[in-house]
Amino acid sequence: MSETQSPMSARAQRGLGLNARAERLVDALVAESESLRLRVSRLENGTRLIDAGIAAPGGLEAGRLIAELCLAGLGRVRLEGGGQTRDWPLSVQVSTRDPVLACLGSQYAGWSLSHGEGKGAFHALGSGPGRAMSRKEPLFDALGICDQGDSACLILEVDRPPPAELADGIAAACGIAPESLTLVLTPTHSLAGTVQIVARVLEVALHKAHELGFPPAQIIDGTGTAPLPPPAADFLTAMGRTNDAILFGGSVMLFVDGSDDDARTLCERLPSSASRDYGRPFAEVFKAADYDFFAIDPMLFSPARVTVNVLRSGSCFRAGELDPALLGRSFGVTLR
Numbered sequence: 001m002s003e004t005q006s007p008m009s010a011r012a013q014r015g016l017g018l019n020a021r022a023e024r025l026v027d028a029l030v031a032e033s034e035s036l037r038l039r040v041s042r043l044e045n046g047t048r049l050i051d052a053g054i055a056a057p058g059g060l061e062a063g064r065l066i067a068e069l070c071l072a073g074l075g076r077v078r079l080e081g082g083g084q085t086r087d088w089p090l091s092v093q094v095s096t097r098d099p100v101l102a103c104l105g106s107q108y109a110g111w112s113l114s115h116g117e118g119k120g121a122f123h124a125l126g127s128g129p130g131r132a133m134s135r136k137e138p139l140f141d142a143l144g145i146c147d148q149g150d151s152a153c154l155i156l157e158v159d160r161p162p163p164a165e166l167a168d169g170i171a172a173a174c175g176i177a178p179e180s181l182t183l184v185l186t187p188t189h190s191l192a193g194t195v196q197i198v199a200r201v202l203e204v205a206l207h208k209a210h211e212l213g214f215p216p217a218q219i220i221d222g223t224g225t226a227p228l229p230p231p232a233a234d235f236l237t238a239m240g241r242t243n244d245a246i247l248f249g250g251s252v253m254l255f256v257d258g259s260d261d262d263a264r265t266l267c268e269r270l271p272s273s274a275s276r277d278y279g280r281p282f283a284e285v286f287k288a289a290d291y292d293f294f295a296i297d298p299m300l301f302s303p304a305r306v307t308v309n310v311l312r313s314g315s316c317f318r319a320g321e322l323d324p325a326l327l328g329r330s331f332g333v334t335l336r
Contacts, residue, residue, distance in 0.1 A: 015105050015145035018129035021073035022106075022153045026050070026182050029065060036062040046179030047167035053190025054159060060228075063195025066184055067094075070155050070196060072129040074102035077199045085227040085249045085322060087335045092198045092228050099222045099254075103203035104210065105129075105145040109157065110137045115166040122162055126170070130154040130181070134173035143216060151180040155196065159187040159235070189238035194231060197242040201226040201250040201303055205270060208302040209254075214266045218258040220311060224303065226250040229331055240283030243301070244330035247272040247282060248323040250303030260315045267308040271320025275300035281330040 029050055033040050039056035041049050052058035052066060060079060067077040075096035083091025096102040111126035111134065130152035131137065132145055140146060152174040156162065162183060171178040186193035202224035210216055227249040229241035250272075256263050272278055277285050277297040289295035305320040328335035 014143075015101060015132045015147045017149075018072040018101075018106055018132050018147045019149045019152050022069055022129045023151050025065070025069045025073055026153055029062075029069070029184075036065070038062055043161070043164040043167055043178075045164040045168055046177070047164065047171065048179075048182045049161055050182065050184045051161070052185060052192035053187040054161065054185055058186075058190050058192035060191050060195055063186070063190075063192035064199075066155060066186060066192055067092075067196040067199035069153065069184065070107040070128050070199070071096060071102040072106040074098050074106070077195075079195070079228065080225075083225055083227060084251050085327065085335065086324065088227045088249075090228045091225050092195060092201070093223070093225045094199050094202045095223045096202065096221075099202060099206055100143065100216045100219055101145065103206045104139065104143060104216065105132050107200060107203045108139070108207055110139060111154070113156070113166060113170065115163050115169070122158075122160075122166055124156040124158045124162065126154040126156060128153050128155040128184070130170065130174055133175065134170070136173060139210075142210075148175075150176060151182070152176055153182045153184065155184045155186060157188055157193060157197070158185055159189075161185065188235055188242065189232050191231060194229060194238065194242055198226050198228055198245045201246045202252055204246060204250075204301050205252040205254065205303050205306065208270060208299065209266060211298065212266065212269055214262065215258070218256050218262075219254055220257050221255040222253060224250065224252040226303070227327070236283055236286070240281055240286070241330050243282040244327060246303055247278070247300065248304050248327040248330065251305045251307075251322065252303045253307040253309065255309045255311055257311050260310055260313050263308045263310045263315065264317050267306055267317040267319045270302055270306045270308075272300055272302045272304055273320050275302070279326075281326060283330070
């Protein structure tokens with residue numbers, strides 16, 4: 001740091017290059033679009049669309065690569081046989097080199113987007129590195145993260161292409177031309193969408209830790225794993241299963257730099273079972289809330305089991321348990 005540079009200005013440089021990293025991953029998706037069963041097109045304003053499950057079938061490998069794109073290339077996503085859930089054959093494992101920057105600065109779906117009114121209105125939550133260029137969320141001021149560049153990318157969990165007017169607004173917020181924007185479309189019920197949602201198992205833990213007041217700067221490293229659920233034919237079932245994979249089958253390990261007391265408190269409050277809404281498959285919780293996300297306890301969205309390791313002392317704390325009964329109820333199978 002130079003003598004004239006303030007600590008805050010130094011913090012604000014964190015995150016530079018997120019979209020530049022992502023651009024390489026986007027180019028790889030485009031280059032392999034045929035083998036990945038993706039469809040690449042342009043809106044009338046030039047914005048590039050990568051369809052991973054609407055008109056194009058996509059697939060598991062496409063979802064894995066899109067999940068790494070969500071992390072801006074700062075993490076690895078793997079599809080592994082078995083995992084920590086007995087009697088289930090496939091799991092998604094996530095690790096990052098910088099969990100706060102990768103998960104909160106990029107992967108978190110925190111940018112609320114909409115265009116139009118009434119039945120034809122388009123609504124979506126944007127995730128990915130483009131968020132760090134627009135900085136529309138207070139989270140970026142809290143974390144001191146920003147990005148600049150000539151291109152941007154967002155991932156949208158939608159079942160139809162966005163209107164060009166929405167893309168124009170996104171590009172303007174990012175300070176780029178519409179033709180320099182890429183939007184990756186992953187419907188919840190698609191194979192790619194299923195993978196990229198479950199790959200948020202580590203991200204939900206970090207986001208809840210931040211909401212609980214644990215300093216993000218003290219989270220040094222982390223990994224997460226969750227079972228990959230069976231696909232579903234309708235949105236509600238697909239949304240329920242992907243959430244339940246994390247709520248009842250997700251396991252996260254965090255490595256923190258702080259006091260034992262703070263780490264113990266974090267660990268006790270972090271699992272999904274600490275929420276008042278825990279105990280039913282998510283689709284049932286959502287229905288009981290009259291399909292209003294804001295009526296659901298936000299502390300529900302977290303992994304089932306958490307391990308917190310304290311680097312300073314060497315202490316280790318564990319809380320929560322996997323719940324195969326609830327997981328099987330959601331998946332429509334019997335799990336032990």
